[in-house]
Amino acid sequence: MNFCKILDVRLVPLLFFLIVAGCSETKEESGTKGEVAAEQPPQVCGSGSIQIEDIWITPGATGGTSGLYGTIRFEAEGADSLIEILCSETERVELHEMIPGEGEEMKMVRMTASPVLQKGKPVTLSLGGKHGMLVNLKQELKVGDSVEIGFRMGSGDTVHCTARVSTSSPAEARKSxxxxxxxxxxxxxxxxxxxxxxxxxxxxxxxPPLTGSEFFKDKDRTIDAIVNGLQGEITVEGVTYNGVMPPLPDTYDDETVADVINYVLTRFGENAWQTTPEEVAGIRDRD
Ligand code: HEC
Structure with a gap:
């Protein structure tokens, strides 16, 4: 069976009906959907017995590829299988897996069988493991974009989810x-x-603003400015600044300083990079 081909448009109204029908079933763990828990649960989307967790895709250029990751769970008796992944942003979605190649190396190949799902035996699409591949993207997918993905199951259901384009998984984002x-x-x-x-x-x-600042493109310079201070003319988002930022007082240890820099990058710099106390210590010593 070729699960990589694009969905036949004539099937869309039927699938839509199936999804709507499938949605009437509610999830048992609705208690966690309420107010913000200290530890955020994974992002789940699904219908009926299929639950898809923490789905995300990597950025890709027009005509290029993007990786698709997440966990597909089957929460009923019996079994189902993943027949095809659908996405209108791309020519087709292929499933790939890593298999032993010649010698020690693993090589990536296109899967020919539909992965089977059973209760307690989810299919995990991960970096370095089985994963989806959006091939021949119709337009560029940038960090922050949302993409609709359909998972067509052997049972006839198609589960639709919104995947965020990101350079790291939702689990990592929760950690940040x-x-x-x-x-x-x-x-x-x-x-x-x-x-x-x-x-x-x-x-x-x-x-100057920190939100979306182009200053963050230069990691070394950013850390240096924050720990050792900054003065002289700079331009941030088209506005010129010529002020003085004092160095951070020595009373803050390297660990706390690394933490504030990581906080700033996570909150204002799209998590472009992170630093360590050792790196901060090295840059602090320059002064
Ligand atoms: C007393 C005011 C002041 C404090 C406190 C201060 N800054 Fe600044 N900061 C400035 C000024 C003024 C500039 C621009 C300096 C220049 O014009 O060269 C600047 C520039 C920056 C820049 C580079 C430009 C940009 O917008 O990206 C970063 C990053 C930055 N500060 C981060 C921090 C962080 C993180 C802290 C806290 C640990 C901090 N600053 C504390 C005044 C301050």
């Missing part, structure tokens, strides 16, 4: 979010926010 309550967050509020604002917007012409 936890950071938003650590010592770095405290230091930001007590110290940095006085100039850059609690929302990172700064004050036009006086204190």
């Amino acid at each position: 979010k936890r950071k938003l309550n650590g010592p770095g967050a405290k230091l930001y509020t007590q110290y940095c926010s006085a100039c850059h604002g609690s929302d990172g917007a700064g004050q036009t012409g006086v204190f």
Whole structure:
């Protein structure tokens, strides 16, 4: 069976009906859907017995490819199988897996069988394992974009989910979010926010914004500016600044400083990179 071919459009109304029918079944664990839990649960979408968790795709250029990852669970008796993955943003979606190649190496091949799902035996699409591949993208997929993905099952159901384009998995994003309550967050509020604002917007012409700042493109320079201070003319988002940012007082240890930098990058810099106390110590010593 060729599960890589694009969905036959004539099937769409039928599938839509099946999805709507499937949606009437509610999930048991609705208790976790309420107010913000300290630890966020995985993002789940699904209908009926199929639940798809933490689905995400990597960025890709027009005509290029994007990886598709997530976990597909089957929550009923019996079995189902994943026949085809559908996405209108691309020519086709293939399933790939890693198999032993010659010698020690693993090689990536296109899967020929439909993965079977059973209760307690999910199909996980992961980096380095089985994964989906969006082939020949119709347009560029950028970080932050949302893409509709359909999972057509052997049972006839097609489960539709929205996948976010990202460079890291939702699980990693949750980990970063936890950071938003650590010592770095405290230091930001007590110290940095006085100039850059609690929302990172700064004050036009006086204190540059941190939200989406192009300064973050240069990791070394950013860490250096934050720990050793910065002065002289800079341009952020088209506005010129010529102020003075004092160096961070020595009373803050390298660990807390690394934490505030990671906090700033996570919150305002799209998590472009992260640093360590060792790296901070090295850059601090320059002064
Ligand atoms: C006393 C005010 C003040 C404080 C406190 C301060 N900054 Fe700044 N910051 C500035 C000024 C002014 C500039 C621009 C300097 C220039 O014009 O060269 C700047 C520039 C920056 C830049 C580079 C430009 C940009 O917008 O990306 C970053 C990053 C930055 N600050 C982060 C921080 C962080 C993180 C903290 C807290 C650890 C902090 N700042 C604390 C005033 C401050």
